[in-house]
Amino acid sequence: MLQAVKPDTLSAAAAPPAQSAAIAVRHVVKTFAGRHAVRALDDVDLAIRPHEFVSILGPSGCGKSTLLRIVAGLTPYEGGEVLVNERPVRGPSPEIGVVFQSSNMLPWLTVGQNLALGCKLRRIPAAHAAPKIAALTEMLGLKGFENNHPHQLSGGMRQRAAIGQVLALDPQILLMDEPFGALDALTRDKLNVELLRIWQEQRQTVLLVTHSIAEAVFLSDRVLVMSGRPGKVVREVRIDLPRPRLPERIKEDPRYGEYISELSRLMGVY
Amino acid sequence: MLKRWIEALLFWAALALLWEYGVAWLGVRRYLLPPLSAVLSAGWSARELLLENTWVTLAEVLVGFGAAVLGGVLLGVVIQLSGLARRTLYPLITALQSMPKIALAPLMVVWFGYGFGSKVASTFLFAFFPVVVATLGGMQSVAINLDEHFRALHASTWDRFWRLQVPAALPAFVDGVKIAMPLAVIGAIVGEFIGAEQGLGHLMTVATANAQTDLMFAAILTITALAVLLYALVERLAKAVWWRGISF
Numbered sequence: 001m002l003q004a005v006k007p008d009t010l011s012a013a014a015a016p017p018a019q020s021a022a023i024a025v026r027h028v029v030k031t032f033a034g035r036h037a038v039r040a041l042d043d044v045d046l047a048i049r050p051h052e053f054v055s056i057l058g059p060s061g062c063g064k065s066t067l068l069r070i071v072a073g074l075t076p077y078e079g080g081e082v083l084v085n086e087r088p089v090r091g092p093s094p095e096i097g098v099v100f101q102s103s104n105m106l107p108w109l110t111v112g113q114n115l116a117l118g119c120k121l122r123r124i125p126a127a128h129a130a131p132k133i134a135a136l137t138e139m140l141g142l143k144g145f146e147n148n149h150p151h152q153l154s155g156g157m158r159q160r161a162a163i164g165q166v167l168a169l170d171p172q173i174l175l176m177d178e179p180f181g182a183l184d185a186l187t188r189d190k191l192n193v194e195l196l197r198i199w200q201e202q203r204q205t206v207l208l209v210t211h212s213i214a215e216a217v218f219l220s221d222r223v224l225v226m227s228g229r230p231g232k233v234v235r236e237v238r239i240d241l242p243r244p245r246l247p248e249r250i251k252e253d254p255r256y257g258e259y260i261s262e263l264s265r266l267m268g269v270y
Numbered sequence: 271m272l273k274r275w276i277e278a279l280l281f282w283a284a285l286a287l288l289w290e291y292g293v294a295w296l297g298v299r300r301y302l303l304p305p306l307s308a309v310l311s312a313g314w315s316a317r318e319l320l321l322e323n324t325w326v327t328l329a330e331v332l333v334g335f336g337a338a339v340l341g342g343v344l345l346g347v348v349i350q351l352s353g354l355a356r357r358t359l360y361p362l363i364t365a366l367q368s369m370p371k372i373a374l375a376p377l378m379v380v381w382f383g384y385g386f387g388s389k390v391a392s393t394f395l396f397a398f399f400p401v402v403v404a405t406l407g408g409m410q411s412v413a414i415n416l417d418e419h420f421r422a423l424h425a426s427t428w429d430r431f432w433r434l435q436v437p438a439a440l441p442a443f444v445d446g447v448k449i450a451m452p453l454a455v456i457g458a459i460v461g462e463f464i465g466a467e468q469g470l471g472h473l474m475t476v477a478t479a480n481a482q483t484d485l486m487f488a489a490i491l492t493i494t495a496l497a498v499l500l501y502a503l504v505e506r507l508a509k510a511v512w513w514r515g516i517s518f
Contacts, residue, residue, distance in 0.1 A: 072422055074421055074422055092423075092424050094424060096422075098422040100415060100419060100422075102415045102517075103518045104415055104416055104419035104518065106416070106433075106434070106437070107513040107516040107517065107518070108440075117423070118423050120429075120433075121420070121423045121424065121425040121426075121429050121433070122424055150518055151518075155518075158518050169423075
């Protein structure tokens with residue numbers, strides 16, 4: 001029932017063919033140059049189908065954030081190739097939205113202005129963006145806070161605003177780098193539920209980097225496990241839990257616990 | 271609130287009393303340090319003279335300071351945006367900044383004469399460099415995560431400059447302006463010391479030459495009041511930039 005398969009057997013069978021991949025990473029190598037050069041990624045391979053929700057789990061320092069930045073076009077890489085919608089990544093692209101661990105709110109703008117910032121920077125006309133932003137404000141529970149500044153909000157609300165800012169751009173692909181890593185467990189659980197609700201409506205292709213096993217299992221279709229430095233995708237776990245996933249039902253499901261134990265073992269937690 | 275006002279009032283009153291009676295107790299000669307009342311009465315009887323010269327000094331300070339802020343921001347931005355300027359102009363600016371400005375003040379009189387121009391130039395020299403350095407420092411203080419976020423959002427160079435670097439630079443910039451303000455007053459006074467026909471600095475040299483120590487102190491008090499007022503004004507404006515040190 002649990003399918004922890006080695007990637008080499010996978011690439012032929014379970015992994016989607018390259019043609020239909022929203023994100024394809026092939027043999028990517030990344031070394032941080034310097035006096036003490038560090039190989040961050042070593043021959044990383046992965047493929048993500050359109051509308052798929054995939055999480056990357058790995059020990060800290062394994063290069064999972066670097067991998068995400070490479071896919072986002074924010075970090076150059078040396079070997080291999082990275083394709084998004086079958087086109088090689090050359091830099092940041094409008095079809096990708098990136099949510100970082102820090103909410104990246106501009107402190108001098110109001111929450112409303114921050115929500116609209118992405119659209120402004122991408123030259124999306126205000127008339128076109130406004131209804132979408134209004135809907136997101138409502139959906140993310142930020143209504144009534146539009147005229148506040150970010151420092152007047154809780155960390156959870158700031159992170160919601162950060163997600164809203166990116167969702168307003170209607171990205172096909174959502175890359176998230178430990179978006180809830182700085183939040184307390186309760187807020188994190190709530191935002192996971194919200195994120196899942198949004199995803200179930202809009203079905204972006206999602207690549208989520210996280211160090212929370214429970215978060216990865218609750219949200220994803222597939223979980224990729226990376227090894228320690230130099231990072232490599234060493235295992236894949238397919239999460240066959242029914243969707244739409246409701247937290248109260250999923251967490252009762254015996255398979256939920258089994259996936260968590262399985263991944264905990266793979267991660268060397270026990 | 272009231273308590274604080276009373277505290278401040280008592281402190282200044284004590285200081286005034288100390289000056290007024292301290293000089294008598296210690297037997298300080300009047301031409302060295304006249305009592306406060308003598309200074310105030312000399313100032314009051316020379317009020318028109320003081321006011322007239324205050325306007326002159328104020329005009330010099332404002333024009334020189336304004337030019338320094340404008341020029342400083344411009345140069346700071348140019349150095350920030352252009353690699354060539356960073357490699358050529360920036361070391362020059364650093365070298366010039368290390369030069370004692372007071373040594374240049376006589377040169378300003380040679381170049382621009384005894385009038386308004388040389389005082390503005392001297393004011394500019396004193397106030398300019400802190401603004402350049404603060405502008406540069408501010409532009410470079412953009413948080414790395416925000417810079418990356420703007421790249422991920424595909425922001426244009428102009429948007430990164432105008433919507434990120436400029437607002438992020440403002441806290442450091444206003445600090446520089448706050449430092450430059452009293453320096454501008456010093457620049458004007460130094461310029462007037464070297465050679466002038468009017469202004470508070472000139473009035474001080476005249477009062478000194480005529481052994482009118484009470485008038486000299488009145489002029490010092492006037493300059494101080496002017497500098498404090500100008501600084502308070504700048505500080506008031508700087509309050510609009512409140513996001514110092516906030517990042518998420």
